[in-house]
Amino acid sequence: MDKQKIKPLDEERESRSLLSNAVVILHLVFGTLPLLLVVWAVDRLMSGTLTSTMIWIVGAAMVLFTLLRGMFYGMSIWRAHRSAYNALTRLRLRIVSHLQRLPLGFFQERKVGDLVNIINHDVEQIEIYLAHGLPEILSATLFPALLWVIVMVLDWRLGLSLISLLPLAFLLQMAVKTLWGKSFQHFMESTQKMSEDLLEYVATIPVIKAFSHEETRTERVLGNMRDYIRWVKRSMFSVTVPMTLITMFLEGGIVVMTLVGLWLMSSGELTVARFILALILDGLFSSAFAKLATFQHFRIVYGQSLAKVQSITEVSAKDTADRDTDTMQTDVSFEHVTFAYPNKQDSALCNVCLQFPKGSHTAIVGESGSGKSTLASLMMGFWQPQSGTVRLGGESLAELSERNIADFFSMVQQEVFLFNTSIRDNIRIGKPSATQEEVEMAARRARIHDFIVGLPNGYDTSAGEAGVKFSGGEKQRISIARMLLKDSPIVILDEATAALDGENEKLIQEALDELQRNKTVITIAHRLNTIQEVERIVVMDKGQVVATGTHGELMDNCPLYRNMTETQERVSKWQLKEEEV
Numbered sequence: 001m002d003k004q005k006i007k008p009l010d011e012e013r014e015s016r017s018l019l020s021n022a023v024v025i026l027h028l029v030f031g032t033l034p035l036l037l038v039v040w041a042v043d044r045l046m047s048g049t050l051t052s053t054m055i056w057i058v059g060a061a062m063v064l065f066t067l068l069r070g071m072f073y074g075m076s077i078w079r080a081h082r083s084a085y086n087a088l089t090r091l092r093l094r095i096v097s098h099l100q101r102l103p104l105g106f107f108q109e110r111k112v113g114d115l116v117n118i119i120n121h122d123v124e125q126i127e128i129y130l131a132h133g134l135p136e137i138l139s140a141t142l143f144p145a146l147l148w149v150i151v152m153v154l155d156w157r158l159g160l161s162l163i164s165l166l167p168l169a170f171l172l173q174m175a176v177k178t179l180w181g182k183s184f185q186h187f188m189e190s191t192q193k194m195s196e197d198l199l200e201y202v203a204t205i206p207v208i209k210a211f212s213h214e215e216t217r218t219e220r221v222l223g224n225m226r227d228y229i230r231w232v233k234r235s236m237f238s239v240t241v242p243m244t245l246i247t248m249f250l251e252g253g254i255v256v257m258t259l260v261g262l263w264l265m266s267s268g269e270l271t272v273a274r275f276i277l278a279l280i281l282d283g284l285f286s287s288a289f290a291k292l293a294t295f296q297h298f299r300i301v302y303g304q305s306l307a308k309v310q311s312i313t314e315v316s317a318k319d320t321a322d323r324d325t326d327t328m329q330t331d332v333s334f335e336h337v338t339f340a341y342p343n344k345q346d347s348a349l350c351n352v353c354l355q356f357p358k359g360s361h362t363a364i365v366g367e368s369g370s371g372k373s374t375l376a377s378l379m380m381g382f383w384q385p386q387s388g389t390v391r392l393g394g395e396s397l398a399e400l401s402e403r404n405i406a407d408f409f410s411m412v413q414q415e416v417f418l419f420n421t422s423i424r425d426n427i428r429i430g431k432p433s434a435t436q437e438e439v440e441m442a443a444r445r446a447r448i449h450d451f452i453v454g455l456p457n458g459y460d461t462s463a464g465e466a467g468v469k470f471s472g473g474e475k476q477r478i479s480i481a482r483m484l485l486k487d488s489p490i491v492i493l494d495e496a497t498a499a500l501d502g503e504n505e506k507l508i509q510e511a512l513d514e515l516q517r518n519k520t521v522i523t524i525a526h527r528l529n530t531i532q533e534v535e536r537i538v539v540m541d542k543g544q545v546v547a548t549g550t551h552g553e554l555m556d557n558c559p560l561y562r563n564m565t566e567t568q569e570r571v572s573k574w575q576l577k578e579e580e581v
């Protein structure tokens with residue numbers, strides 16, 4: 001893992017203060033002191049100098065040490081959890097506030113399930129490491145070290161024989177580290193895949209049912225779950241087998257120490273009492289050491305989760321400060337703009353030069369995939385071009401904050417999202433300080449007021465997932481009311497009325513007319529018959545602007561436009577005939 005990359009999260013990692021470490025150490029010291037007392041008492045016993053007062057003192061001291069040990073253990077767990085949960089909350093807040101500052105392009109690239117998984121699962125893994133892993137690793141390192149020192153004090157030859165096989169255990173651990181890393185990575189990937197799939201599955205159940213694809217989709221989700229189980233088993237296997245071997249090497253140390261101890265006793269250099277004590281300490285030493293090896297996986301999972309978190313926190317956010325834009329002009333211009341989506345070879349826009357003067361109305365047309373939506377995305381600063389400049393009122397978009405840019409645009413899309421709050425608040429998103437009168441005025445202009453007052457709770461009716469279900473047209477008009485309230489100078493219409501019928505289309509068209517009044521309007525058009533009156537039409541093909549002009553001019557001079565118009569006319573005539581039949 002790249003040390004440089006971990007750095008930004010050090011503050012989370014360092015949240016376990018010195019005091020927490022001191023508490024862990026005290027817990028260990030009071031856990032080891034009773035053993036030292038036993039060594040001392042047995043020594044006295046063997047030399048015939050142990051008095052009954054000494055036994056009472058030893059007993060009382062052992063009770064005290066045990067109590068203190070318990071107390072410090074409780075404190076260490078409590079402190080570790082507290083600081084870990086603090087770190088966890090800070091980290092989640094940090095991710096969420098960073099997400100808010102990331103360009104919209106980032107969200108088009110990353111899956112929702114992946115992001116949710118990072119905020120939930122990976123941050124949780126970091127907590128597990130901070131709250132459980134770190135204290136356990138610290139105590140599992142210090143405890144065997146203390147035990148070993150005691151054995152060394154008993155007899156240095158026993159001490160050395162105890163650790164004689166340790167280098168082999170370390171070598172093995174180093175060797176399997178990479179293997180563990182890989183298998184844990186697969187495990188994490190399959191966890192992510194599973195949660196992404198589950199999220200998509202739940203969100204798209206209506207579509208799946210409509211197309212009777214339940215079985216195939218369900219089978220795919222179940223397949224990913226099976227994959228997950230397979231990797232859980234594999235990663236557990238990859239831990240247990242080397243762990244068994246490491247434990248065997250550690251226990252091998254006991255065998256070596258026993259042989260050395262027997263030899264020392266036979267030559268009269270070691271007492272039986274010391275030998276038995278050394279054996280007891282050795283047992284504790286091996287099991288504490290074996291525990292340390294198991295904790296290796298905490299570190300691996302932590303490293304991988306940290307990398308995932310950093311895949312969000314290290315994406316640079318646009319830090320341009322907001323500025324007063326009231327006096328700015330609102331002309332938009334594209335100057336030799338070339339743009340390709342990340343990880344794509346072909347440019348979605350190629351050397352585009354266009355002007356959208358203040359108050360003008362432009363329609364963008366072109367075959368599917370010609371770059372119409374990309375043009376709108378760049379205009380709103382969702383993506384930065386690789387070369388060329390997009391300007392808003394003469395200022396490069398790169399110099400403006402997201403909020404500044406957002407203030408200039410309203411985008412009417414087919415897909416409308418309503419929040420789980422009242423209709424009033426849903427409209428007020430356009431201008432949080434708006435009064436009830438202003439909200440109602442916007443709703444009237446968006447031709448939705450009468451509908452809202454007809455609802456049981458009027459403007460207090462809850463919208464969104466948990467609230468009343470609205471038709472596509474009603475949602476659309478609520479979103480137009482929102483934009484009327486926002487009153488931004490540039491309106492982008494992304495084929496807003498495509499899928500609507502008679503009455504709905506009429507009402508929406510009226511609402512849209514209100515929205516477009518005195519604005520710069522850019523229509524991304526798919527149906528050419530709706531834009532024939534527009535003052536300027538831009539024809540795009542394969543990311544390039546191939547012609548601009550009025551409908552008449554383009555019919556005369558642009559074969560692509562003429563072709564598209566004639567094809568659409570043929571299709572609509574054919575549809576009319578079908579309807580007549």
Ligand SMILES: Nc1ncnc2c1ncn2[C@@H]1O[C@H](COP(=O)(O)OP(=O)(O)OP(=O)(O)O)[C@@H](O)[C@H]1O
Nearest residue numbers: 108341344348366367368369370371372373374375
């Ligand atoms: N998020 C994305 N990531 C990668 N490539 C993309 C992305 N969005 C669009 N593209 C690609 O960029 C090119 C232009 O797409 P764009 O959506 O701008 O075309 P469009 O003219 O709006 O198409 P349509 O009329 O079908 O909506 C296409 O080749 C498309 O596959």
